[in-house]
Amino acid sequence: MEMGNRLKKIxxxxxxxxxxxxxxxLLISSALAEIVGQGVIDHVLxxxxxVTFVVCLASLRFDKGWSRFLITLxxxxILxxxxxxVFERSEMDFVMLALTFSFFFGTFKSTAKQVLFHxxxxxxxxxGSVALFLLLGLMWAIVYLIIIEYSPQAFTGLEAITWGENFSNAAYFSFVTLTTLGYGDISPITPLAQVVVYLEAIVGVFYMAIVVSSLVSANIENRENNNG
Structure with a gap:
């Protein structure tokens, strides 16, 4: 009941x-789940x-097209x-990763439409610009997990375990790459993994410039409209 009341206030x-x-x-919970134990990591995550689905649906319900997309996801x-x-099909891991990536991408697209340039x-x-940055890191984390599903040796420092157990590590590596810190404890080996990693680094470099310029231009446009 309390959560429902809070969602209505959005x-x-x-x-x-x-x-x-x-x-x-979501990021904190994935890290804490590893402390609790492997048996519950997937369920906690x-x-x-x-919960993130629900909050995002309430937060971005003003974009009707995105709301229908999220309900479908x-x-x-759930299916x-x-x-x-029920059937213990390992193939569902890839399906769930694909759905999670679609969720983050759809959320990013809807948020960007409301935040940038106007x-x-x-x-x-x-x-909202902070949320966009977090969504970028989460999208790339999912891509890394998908790569590991098909190429377990694609990264040093990332074990070939279930994606739920690896989510926190993939997110850590993703944000380290996005901010171009490059600690070196996790690194790509295969050509595909290397391409994906340096593309994320490029996006991270340009993100701040794009966001700052969009917010400034939107502010100038809004002032010009108000002045006449």
């Missing part, structure tokens, strides 16, 4: 705050992904989870 002036908090909670996610649990720049939009 509006176009604070929606990106809730979205950003949900994404940060799936629970938080579902939720239904497919894939049931098939995996409208009044306010605190909510600035927080």
């Amino acid at each position: 509006n176009e002036d604070n929606n990106f705050f809730y979205l950003t908090v949900a994404l940060i909670a 799936q629970l938080f992904i579902i 939720v239904c497919l996610w 894939a989870t049931l098939v995996k649990v 409208g009044k720049v306010n605190t909510n939009k600035v927080i």
